[in-house]
Amino acid sequence: MELDATFWAFICFLIVVGIAIYLKVPGMIAKSLDARIAKIETDLAEARKLREDAQALLDEYEAKRKAAEGEAEAIVAAAHEEAERLAVEAQAALEDMIARRTKAVEDKIAQAEAHALAEVRARSTDVAVEAARLLLASKVKEDGSALVDQSIKDVAARLN
Template sequence: MELDATFWAFVALLIFFAIVIALKVPGMVAKAMDARIAKIADELAEARKLREDAQALLDEYEARRKAAEGEAEAIVAAAHEEAERLTAEAKASLEEMVARRTRAVEDKIAQAEAQALTEVRARSTDVAVEAARLLLAEKVQEDGGTLVDESIKDIAARLN
């Protein structure tokens, strides 16, 4: 009889099953599954407890929400009263601010008028000085030589 690959594969399969049974693998698998089942049961119990706690919290928050709604209505009423009071104050403040700004603008206009007057006077002075300079320059051109001679004589007299 000739031993082919199928025979040896069958022998290897039998050896594999013998090793698996010898090492008690099915028992280990059963033990792992039992541990997993116990863990899942514990998680279910914990989930049930968490659900009960969540329901209690939901009931508590519902009661708080109702109380908060009543409180919110009171706050809204107080806010309306405060808004009316602030509106009246703002109106009075606005009228005062308008009056204050009007006075400030009038003061600025007065300052601008005074500054314009000062600038006109300064400009007039500059124009007068320039006109005098032009007249003197013209006079110096006409009588320049005479003025220089007189100045030299005057300086010579003062030096002696």
């Protein structure tokens, strides 16, 4: 049998495989692959844990955001209620002030009317007194001596 190149290549192959087995290269490769698999599993577990933590943090922030939105809506509603209450109070205060001012003006008008009426009465009285004085003065000029005589008679009659 003639030994050709294929045979020698096969023999070299078996020698290399034998040396590799003797030096425990497949075990080292298996350990390396096992270590690599373990590292990948650890990385995957860590990634899962980080994802779960991130999801929990996202849920927490989402809950906080919703709570903040609810609180903001409550604040806006309270502000609207306060504004409406203040508007009602301002309207009531304005109406009260208008009523007081109207009353004050009406009182001043009534006072002015009373003062004017008193002035008219006083002036009328002055005019009436002056007219009576003039009338009496003219009557005294015309019938003065007769009135004096009549008054003397009346006084004498009353004294007796």
